[in-house]
Amino acid sequence: xxxxxxxLEQDMDSVYDVILGSLTxxxxxxxxxxPAVEEIVGRYSGGIDPQALYISKSTPVCSYDTEDLGTGLAxxxxxxxxxxxxxxxGTITIPFARRVIGAQFAGSSAHMRLxxxxxxxxxxxxxxxxxxxxxxxxxxxxxxxxxxxxxTATTGNSLGSQTFVATYTMAGAWITPADGSSTQVTQVTNxxxxxxxxxxxxFFGGAAFPIWVGIEMRExxxxxxxKNFDQLATYGPIxxxxxxxxxxxxxxxxxxxxxxxxxxxxxxFSGGVSMATIQSITGNPKTGEGTIKLSLKSLTCDTTxxxx
Numbered sequence: 001x002x003x004x005x006x007x008l009e010q011d012m013d014s015v016y017d018v019i020l021g022s023l024t025x026x027x028x029x030x031x032x033x034x035p036a037v038e039e040i041v042g043r044y045s046g047g048i049d050p051q052a053l054y055i056s057k058s059t060p061v062c063s064y065d066t067e068d069l070g071t072g073l074a075x076x077x078x079x080x081x082x083x084x085x086x087x088x089x090g091t092i093t094i095p096f097a098r099r100v101i102g103a104q105f106a107g108s109s110a111h112m113r114l115x116x117x118x119x120x121x122x123x124x125x126x127x128x129x130x131x132x133x134x135x136x137x138x139x140x141x142x143x144x145x146x147x148x149x150x151x152t153a154t155t156g157n158s159l160g161s162q163t164f165v166a167t168y169t170m171a172g173a174w175i176t177p178a179d180g181s182s183t184q185v186t187q188v189t190n191x192x193x194x195x196x197x198x199x200x201x202x203f204f205g206g207a208a209f210p211i212w213v214g215i216e217m218r219e220x221x222x223x224x225x226x227k228n229f230d231q232l233a234t235y236g237p238i239x240x241x242x243x244x245x246x247x248x249x250x251x252x253x254x255x256x257x258x259x260x261x262x263x264x265x266x267x268x269f270s271g272g273v274s275m276a277t278i279q280s281i282t283g284n285p286k287t288g289e290g291t292i293k294l295s296l297k298s299l300t301c302d303t304t305x306x307x308x
Contacts, residue, residue, distance in 0.1 A: 013096040013112060017162055018064055020121045020140060021087030023075055026165050029135060030065040031094060033114060035151070057208050059201055060142040060151045062094055062114070067133045068165050069126065069249065069267060074303040081195050081269070081301040082218065084122035092116035092140065095159055108158040116151045118143050120213045122199060126249070126269070127192040128170025134249050141199045143210040150209050168267060169258075171250040171307065173224045175235070175276070175294070176243040189289060190225040191247050193269045195299060220299035222247050222271055223279065225291045232281055232290040239277030245294045246270050248307055261307035268305030271296035 018025040036059040042052035066072065075085050095113035098106040119140045128134035144150040170191040176182045200216035203209075222245055226232065235242075249267040251259040259265050274296045281290035 011101055011106065012099045014099055016095040016097045016111075016159055018095070019091055019093040019160075020085065020119070020138075021090035021092060023072060023085055023121070025064055025066045025068060025072065025138070026163060027067040027167070028064055029067060031062065031096070032064075033060070033062045033094065033151075035060045055208055057203060059210055060116075062140045062142070062151075063124075064138045064140075065135050066138065067135055067167050069134055069136045069168050070166055070251070070265075070303050072123065072136060072138065073126075073267060073301050078301045078303055081123055081126075081193075081299055082197075082220075084120055084197060084215065087117070087119050087121065089117055092119055092142075095157065097159060109156050111157045111159055112153065112155045113157045114151055114153055116140075116142050118145065118150060118213075120199060120215075122197045122215075123195050124197075125192060125194050127190070128168070128249055129190045130170075130188075132169065133252075134168045134170055139199070141201065141210075141213050143201060143213040144207070145211060147205065147207040147209065147211065167252045168249040169252060171248040171266070173222070173248075174246040175224075175292075176245070177234075178241045178243055180243070182244070182246070185224050185226050185228065185231055185292070187227040188224055189227060190223075190291075191249075192223045193247055193299070194221045194223070196220040218299075220271065220296040222269065222294045222296065222299075223291055224294070225289055227287060227289045229281070229288065229290070232278060232292065235276040235292050236278035236281070236290070239275060242274055242276045242294065244270065244272060245274060245296070248305060250307065264304040264306040266305045266307050268302045270300045270302070272298045 038056045040056040125137040142150040196219035198216045201210035202212040247269040279291040
């Protein structure tokens with residue numbers, strides 16, 4: 001009787017710096033590519049089992065989490081949070097670093113990568129929690145003006161050199177009530193900025209891949225989680241209108257704690273006239289917290305923000 005032969009020792013792959021046209025994403029924590037393939041099944045007349053399988057369409061999207069907030073958000077003079085970045089006939093490279101069993105990383109010409117030339121890149125979330133580095137999530141929506149496959153995979157590639165840039169952490173929030181003055185939200189444990197960009201794709205001429213991509217609409221929000229129940233009462237228990245909101249992210253100082261507040265190297269998110277609603281108020285034997293959601297009419301970003 002023939003027996004199977006197993007070879008269990010395999011190398012593995014991890015994330016690496018991503019090139020999105022004019023933007024190089026460093027300090028990536030996660031990369032997730034989804035080709036979003038939809039199938040069509042062919043059957044006999046009245047048939048039960050498939051006789052042929054086809055790809056109906058594919059809407060490829062790649063998602064990334066990065067701690068390099070400053071580089072991405074500065075794109076387009078701080079317009080990345082509202083307009084994204086469009087790569088047209090450019091270079092999109094999504095590499096994966098090959099880890100070698102019993103060692104570290106493989107040498108040159110040993111790595112797999114995904115490649116593209118057309119995509120709209122948009123931020124989906126910027127979040128920061130107490131005592132943690134802030135993280136920005138980005139999506140690349142691929143398309144093709146010619147109908148050919150918009151993403152390819154190649155092996156045997158080299159990796160570019162890497163540079164560490166900076167990390168940030170959330171620095172609380174300030175809310176300006178209707179007909180009031182800016183008030184700091186204290187005891188903040190988490191801040192999440194959601195640009196709320198909805199990407200629209202379209203297909204033409206029988207193409208299996210998107211031929212067109214663009215921004216359909218925006219609905220930005222900022223969510224603030226706090227342990228200050230008095231402030232939850234101020235904006236709750238249901239909600240109401242507010243004039244403005246500010247959510248800064250403080251830049252960390254290597255070898256120390258933070259860059260000086262007066263130094264214009266921090267990041268500030270600002271929202272115009274908005275509505276505040278309470279998302280939750282919870283308590284347990286130790287403590288409690290609640291989340292205030294600010295639904296915004298507009299969102300702006302300043303990557304040269306000074307906290308003082």
